[in-house]
Amino acid sequence: MKILIFIVFFLFGFQFSFSQEIENKPVDSLYKEDQFYAGLTYNxxxxxxTNLGQSGFSLGFHFGFIKDMPINKNRNVAIGVGLGYSANSYNQNxxxxxxxxxxxDYTILEDKSTYSRNKFSNHFIELPIEFRWRTSNATDYEFWRIxxxxxxxxMVANNTKYVGNTESLTYKGIPExxxxxxxxxxxxxxxxWNFYVYYALNPIFSSKAKIEGQSIDMNALKIGLMFYIL
Incomplete structure (x- = not known):
């Protein structure tokens, strides 16, 4: 939790100092916005x-670059195409x-007293595409955005970690x-400060991952904060 708070204040401070610097620059009639992003989510x-639940903090860290391409004269409507990285963890049973x-094998742990930790993590290279609307102009660096x-x-990597009362298991590169x-x-x-939500349209696992013969069709929902930097 201390690391999460530190990252939030670091990003806030960096954006504040960066905004102070760009206020002294000459007006750019062909300005662009929000080229870099960094975010924190709860996953x-x-x-x-049935009977599958989450516990503890399941966090996501996201950052990358987006090419901002305004499509109107006022440059407050744009298309953004980018490249980023995302690391995500899910604490569950x-x-x-x-x-x-x-x-x-995939098994739901119903007795919480038999283990102290159980999670899986994944790492992604991401291609975000956005339709952007904002109230910005060439001289105002504080504005509303949607x-x-x-x-x-x-996915470039994945791993799992289980710490039980009698054994500890770690696996990487699980094909499912x-x-x-x-x-x-x-x-x-x-x-x-920007509220961010992401909803995956396909499952985390392929159809080969099953619990008692049933496919695991759950998907990811990420909610948190996104920070943008010019």
Whole structure:
């Protein structure tokens, strides 16, 4: 939690100092906005199987660059296309363990007293595409914004960690995670503080991941804050 608070204040301070510097620059009639972004989210699991629950903090860290391309004369409506990185963790009670055949079993841990930690994490390279509306102009660096978008993500790494009373298990590169994930996003706010939500349109796991013969069709819902920098 201390790390989360530190990152929030670091980003706020960086944006404040950056805004102070750009106030002294000459007016640019071809200005662009919000080229860099960084965000913090709390990650939820939507459409969970019965008895699957979350515990603790499931956090996401997001940052990248977006090419801002205004499409009107006032330059307050734009299309944004970018490239970014996202790291996400999910603390929950779905144990993933390798069996004797080398494949993976998926089991819901119903007795919380038998383990102290259970999570999976994934890392993505992302391609965000946004339709952007804002109240900005060439001299005002504090404005309202509403950015709606679509995001395509490619998983470059994943891992799980289980710490039980009698054993500890760690696995990497589990093949049942969907390598390609995609979803819709919405960001709205004023100046530094912007509410952000992302909803994945396809499941976290492929159809090969099953609990008692049933596919695990849950998907990701991320809610948090997004910070933009010129």
């Amino acid at each position: 939820f699991l939507a459409n969970k199987p 779905l144990q993933i363990a390798k069996n004797n055949t080398g494949s993976y 950015y709606s978008g679509f995001k395509l993500s490619y 995670f969907n390598e390609f994930q995609y979803g819709v996003s919405l960001c709205a706010g004023y100046n530094t």
